[in-house]
Amino acid sequence: MSRSLLSITELGETGLRRMLDTSDHMAEVNRRPNPKVPALRGKTVCNVFFEDSTRTRLSFETAAKRLSADTMNFSVSQSSLNKGESLRDTVETIAAMGVDAFVIRHGSSGAPWQIGEWTSISVINAGDGWHAHPTQALLDMYTVRTALNRPISVDGGSFDGLRVAMVGDIKHSRVARSTTEAFKLLGANVTWVSPKTLLPPVHDESVVANLDEVIEDVDVLYLLRMQNERMSEALVPHLREYTARFGLTPERAARIGRHVLVMHPGPMNRGVEMAVDPGELPGSVINQQVTNGINVRMAVLFELLGSGSENSLTGNTES
Amino acid sequence: MNTPSDVGKQVLGPDDVRRAITRMAHEIIERNRGTADLALVGIQTGGVWVVEALAAEMLRIEAAENCGANPIVVGSVDASLYRDDIGMRPVSPGSVSDLTFTVEGVTVVLVDDVLYTGRTVRAAIDAIGDYGRPKAVQLAAIVDRGHRELPIRPDFVGKNLPTSAEESVSVTPNGVTITQGTDT
Numbered sequence: 001m002s003r004s005l006l007s008i009t010e011l012g013e014t015g016l017r018r019m020l021d022t023s024d025h026m027a028e029v030n031r032r033p034n035p036k037v038p039a040l041r042g043k044t045v046c047n048v049f050f051e052d053s054t055r056t057r058l059s060f061e062t063a064a065k066r067l068s069a070d071t072m073n074f075s076v077s078q079s080s081l082n083k084g085e086s087l088r089d090t091v092e093t094i095a096a097m098g099v100d101a102f103v104i105r106h107g108s109s110g111a112p113w114q115i116g117e118w119t120s121i122s123v124i125n126a127g128d129g130w131h132a133h134p135t136q137a138l139l140d141m142y143t144v145r146t147a148l149n150r151p152i153s154v155d156g157g158s159f160d161g162l163r164v165a166m167v168g169d170i171k172h173s174r175v176a177r178s179t180t181e182a183f184k185l186l187g188a189n190v191t192w193v194s195p196k197t198l199l200p201p202v203h204d205e206s207v208v209a210n211l212d213e214v215i216e217d218v219d220v221l222y223l224l225r226m227q228n229e230r231m232s233e234a235l236v237p238h239l240r241e242y243t244a245r246f247g248l249t250p251e252r253a254a255r256i257g258r259h260v261l262v263m264h265p266g267p268m269n270r271g272v273e274m275a276v277d278p279g280e281l282p283g284s285v286i287n288q289q290v291t292n293g294i295n296v297r298m299a300v301l302f303e304l305l306g307s308g309s310e311n312s313l314t315g316n317t318e319s
Numbered sequence: 320m321n322t323p324s325d326v327g328k329q330v331l332g333p334d335d336v337r338r339a340i341t342r343m344a345h346e347i348i349e350r351n352r353g354t355a356d357l358a359l360v361g362i363q364t365g366g367v368w369v370v371e372a373l374a375a376e377m378l379r380i381e382a383a384e385n386c387g388a389n390p391i392v393v394g395s396v397d398a399s400l401y402r403d404d405i406g407m408r409p410v411s412p413g414s415v416s417d418l419t420f421t422v423e424g425v426t427v428v429l430v431d432d433v434l435y436t437g438r439t440v441r442a443a444i445d446a447i448g449d450y451g452r453p454k455a456v457q458l459a460a461i462v463d464r465g466h467r468e469l470p471i472r473p474d475f476v477g478k479n480l481p482t483s484a485e486e487s488v489s490v491t492p493n494g495v496t497i498t499q500g501t502d503t
Contacts, residue, residue, distance in 0.1 A: 025400065029400065032450065040405070307408075
């Protein structure tokens with residue numbers, strides 16, 4: 001397994017399945033009264049967030065602490081980047097302090113790859129521009145696998161026949177890209193539900209332009225965050241019109257089956273894409289997504305930092 | 320894996336393994352004066368089948384002696400998050416730990432197929448401690464092959480088997496086999 005997690009593409013299907021298996025171990029740890037194990041004692045994880053984030057940063061920090069790693073938080077607003085230090089110098093400075101992993105969120109697509117080339121430290125992509133958000137995809141897969149009790153592991157199992165609708169702003173969404181890719185790797189059928197103005201220019205997904213067309217034929221309804229900026233960019237005429245065509249309204253909520261999982265990566269725009277109280281939807285797994293975020297991020301940290309090469313330890317490692 | 324040098328030497332047959340398990344079951348019951356407040360916990364992954372075999376045997380013995388017996392409490396523990404060689408070799412978690420009973424105040428018999436360096440047992444004892452404070456922890460292994468690297472000794476042993484560090488030992492219900500070459 002690679003020492004970095006940059007995208008679902010690079011992780012691949014086997015890596016994805018392995019992460020889900022390891023997440024089961026972490027979920028068991030998190031069910032205990034004292035959810036902490038000594039696995040990553042002595043390791044230091046540095047969160048480097050160039051964009052705002054609540055859940056991802058806290059989730060990574062919690063995950064690292066539950067594995068007994070030390071954590072450092074770097075926020076751009078209080079850093080020497082404001083004095084004109086370059087990104088490369090900043091990264092190399094932190095690396096020189098003896099860090100084992102960078103968790104990076106950056107507004108520019110590809111930033112984690114660039115940072116990975118400057119340093120030999122493990123790099124975990126916590127979201128880069130419109131491009132990728134692999135740990136979100138992992139937690140989404142883990143949530144669906146757990147909620148539907150599908151036996152997916154490195155030994156087999158799949159989402160064959162699972163119908164997924166991803167609804168909203170696909171073009172600007174790294175979540176849509178990574179999560180769609182992960183669903184397809186595991187065999188699910190993904191349909192994008194989006195206005196033409198919010199679709200990427202090149203893609204090979206099936207697309208419908210109105211939520212009503214698919215709402216009665218899905219098993220997973222994945223709502224994406226509709227950002228207010230998109231209205232000022234004139235990509236949507238009005239948020240109310242967006243809600244009318246793509247939002248989960250009480251009228252649509254009444255039409256979805258009780259088995260349908262409703263997901264959202266957060267933060268949620270209540271009254272826009274989510275025009276009902278998700279707490280009243282029988283299939284809402286939005287809180288489980290947050291909980292599972294800690295499980296999968298612990299798995300990612302353990303797989304990347306807890307793993308050594310085949311030959312670094314000689315001798316038999318049995319009991 | 321099936322080159323001639325990999326073909327192992329069988330040192331115990333299926334009947335030997337079965338008899339060893341029967342004897343260990345008797346010893347565990349004798350030492351603990353029954354099976355109350357006792358739990359068998361297999362170390363993932365090799366100890367899991369041994370726990371099942373021991374529990375079945377202990378239940379049979381207790382039922383024969385007492386005209387009916389309570390089920391034997393069993394569980395399993397994955398020690399991979401507690402190992403002291405994390406970061407030094409590929410990680411290979413077994414199945415997820417399954418400790419659904421209350422550990423507090425119970426005598427836990429840790430069970431593994433092979434006892435070797437003792438490092439996995441050390442990790443498993445730490446793992447158990449995170450679930451509660453057992454009254455005592457005892458250790459059972461079908462094969463003790465020596466080469467301990469920690470002050471850990473078994474309470475119940477099926478067979479003491481002198482080996483060299485260049486050999487590996489495999490234990491199944493079908494017997495015990497020694498193979499040249501270490502496994503990782």
